[in-house]
Amino acid sequence: MPSHLKELVRARMEKTGESYEQALRHVRAQEQRAPAPIEAPYGKSAVRAQSVADTAFSIAVVRAEEALRPESDRLFDDPYATLFAAAGAHVAESTQRFVDLPFFRDGVRLRTRYIDDAVREGLKAGLDQIVLLGAGFDARGLRMPEIAARRASVYEIDTADQLERKRAVLENAGVSLPAGLAYVPFDFDAPDFARSLTSALEGKGFRPGEGALFVWEGVIGYIDDAAIDQSLRFMARAGGARSRLVFTFAQVGFETDTATDRTRRAGFGSCEEIASDDLWRRYLGGEPHPNAWVIKIATAIV
DSSP states (O other): OOHHHHHHHHHHHHHHOOOHHHHHHHHHHHHHHOOSOBOOGGGOOOBOSOOHHHHHHHHHHHHHHGGGSOGGGOSOOOTTHHHHHHHTGGGHHHHHHHHTSTTHHHHHHHHHHHHHHHHHHHHHTTOOEEEEETOTTOOHHHHOHHHHHHTOEEEEEEOHHHHHHHHHHHHHTTOOOOTTEEEEEOOTTOSSHHHHHHHHHHTTTOOTTSOOEEEEOSOGGGSOHHHHHHHHHHHHHHHOTTOEEEEEEETTTTTTSOHHHHHHHHTOSEEEEEEHHHHHHHHTOSOOOTTGGGEEEEEEEO
8 A cells, every 4th residue: 555545544543533444445535536635744745635734623623512511521621622613614514524423523532631631640740841743723731720830831833834823813812822832833844853843942942851741642643654753752852751752543553563662662661552442431431432442542751
């Protein structure tokens, strides 16, 4: 299978919780319908799936819906998601197609809650630097009181266009960024990835080697193996001892390797994986969706 098809299948599985066969069938159908490539994260341009920015709107829709649930049923609170969901009106049709997929809504809810808990654990462990790699519309730096209480610094890394889109939505709503939150625009095709990104972070106040919590949510499915390894090495080295990484991936995300194999080679000392069927039982109760096992989250520690 061509490498770009593998990345598309992996990305769709991570977004929707579909099985490999289901995701492959949809991707091949999209290949036939869409002759022109669109941009994807990390500078990749041979992707014919929905753009990352448009996918971010569908995630915002799910997070906005959480506020409509009874308080006792909510897995998290994200009052800013409504702003981003409204800003995606121009892609409402494609957004709704994702939201209506059987496991998409539950998958986003489960991963959001689990990563929130991982952030809280990292703060309790003494980390005061949080790095969102491929931040999208993540609003943890605004909405989590534990971050403010710890006076932790939050660094949101994404393309200049995506961060400007995010900034405009918040400014139009009268939302000011807290002093401890910094946008770090970055060209993921920059030569010497690790040095360039470390320098960009340092320019915003990041302290390399002093410990950090990295959040890498919904990104792996869009990038190839070389970019995955490059990113893992960067995070292990830039963060240094005690650093943590929490990231999402599909069951086939690392093909023959496990998440433990890949993170260990990059410099992490331990890695724990949990599948969404276990998260379902933990947070929702009852029997999980049949495809929930496909989506996993891992936490690696240097």
